[in-house]
Structure formats: structure tokens, C-alpha cells
Amino acid sequence: MSRVIVDVMLKPEIHDPQGDAVLSASRRLGFGTITSVRQGKIFELEIDGPADDAALAAARELAAELLANPVIEEFTLRSAE
């Protein structure tokens, strides 16, 4: 068994009000050096078998089809372990 991690982030040009809210809370807490927060999602996929090219291709297809909305989000894939 292997694991593939998919990170999904809003595209840079899409406004992220959640990230803004976290930023303003972090300022209230005194973390004055933090200048920007963007909030995203992480998906951990457990795969039956090795994280070979075929498995990564399937994970990529799933990410493009379901995990991320290409209109507003972008994703990156990495294999873990």
C-alpha cells in the first residue's frame, strides 16, 4: 500500500476570505510578521499497490475531476513514504 497526497489551493487570483479572516485573527494574537494567509485542502489517498506512474496518473485524474475545481483551484500531487 502507498499514499499519495493531493494539495488543493485556490488560484492566486481568487479572493480567499477565509485566509483573510485567519490573517486578521493572527494579527490580533500578536503575530505581526505574518502578512498573508491562504487556506487550502489536503487529501491523503491510500492506494492499493505502489505509487507508480499508473497510480499517480489515476490520482491526478481524480484530483482534476473531483478533488479540485479547475475554475477556481489548482492542485499538486506528491507521493508519501
Added chain:
Amino acid sequence: MVTFPGSLDDTDAARAVRYAGAEPVPLWHADRDLRGIDAAILPGGFSYGDYLRCGAIARYSPVMSSLVPAARKGLPVLGICNGFQVLCEAHLLPGALTRNARLKFIHVDVRLTVAGAGTPWTRDYATGQELIIPVKNGEGAYVADDATLDALERDGAVIARYADGAPNGSARDIAGIRNEAGNVVGLMPHPEHAIDPLTGPSADGLGFFTSAVREFAGARV
């Protein structure tokens, strides 16, 4: 009238269909059979708990596997609020709905300006007409890239705008759009809550439903 687990406004929308003189046909999310409907409404709510993204799971429901091809062939489909989100996720409409600019769930009666009266869902309105209709959403900010927005404007595909500025940060004050063919319409505000002054702020929303009924009945309701 499609009901997903988590749909909330299917009862009000079915009532609006009856007010308009048609028979609402209930479709459950697990139905593949569209039961001979003349038009479909995807109601507001929180389909599948809005897990992943609003509308993202609903898009892959069995009923959508029948509805998407039917819509591509011309079946009139109106998506309201969460239904609009489902239509965007299904790529029947361009763009996406994202979290409101100030993170607040907004529930307020808004003034809309009808921008496109030429669809099966908006024929009973005049372009430029103003409507008072409730809006209630947490993820109602319409976004698309500039090229898509420019194309929507150029093709007259924006069917309604917020007259007093978008309360949720929607690009170009867009409240509703149609697809290229005009049969698929997505609308963030809730016309089904404004069909009778007894239960809503106005009866201004009824026109969306009478428009569709007239499309098939061939007579004004």
C-alpha cells in the same frame, strides 16, 4: 424537482411550480429515470452537506448522470442557489460560486435587475425590470476569469444582476446567468420564496416559473 440529501427549498420550489399552473414531479437524487419531465429545477439547500465544495458531490449523483445529457440536448433546467452551484460544478454553466466576500451567511431581500429576458425561465420578464427577491447563501460570490466574464456580457448571458451592488462579492454584480443555448439558467437569489405577498416580500419570483410553464403550455398562465 430534484431533491438531493440536504436540499431545503424543494418544497417551496414545488409550490411555486404549482402556483404557475404545472405539476411538480419529485425526482430523488438516486433516480436515473427523469419520468418524462418537461423541465427540471435544482433547488437550494446544502446537497450532501456541501462536503468537498458546494454542489461537487451532487454533480456525480445518479439523477445528474441523466440530467446533464438531457440539459445538453435542450431540457430547460433552473438551478437556484445550491442548484446554481451544482450546475457550475457539472460544467453546464461557466464559472463557480465561492465564499461570500465577508464570510457572512447573507439572508436579505435584494433588488434584482433582469438583464436577460430571453430564456425559457425569464420570458415573462422585461429586460431592465426590477424584482425584489430574497437571497440567502454563504457561498454565493460568482467568480470566473475575465475572458469568461467578458464572453458572458458579450453574449447577453447575464440574466440578472444585484441592483444595489452584490451583497456577497459576486463579480460584476452577477446574480444569475444562462448557458449559450439559453435553456440552462443558474440564479443565486430564491424566486420560489417570492411568489405570494402572504409568504414572501413580493410575488416577483413567480415569473421564472410561469415563463417555463408557458414555454410548454403555449399559453399565458
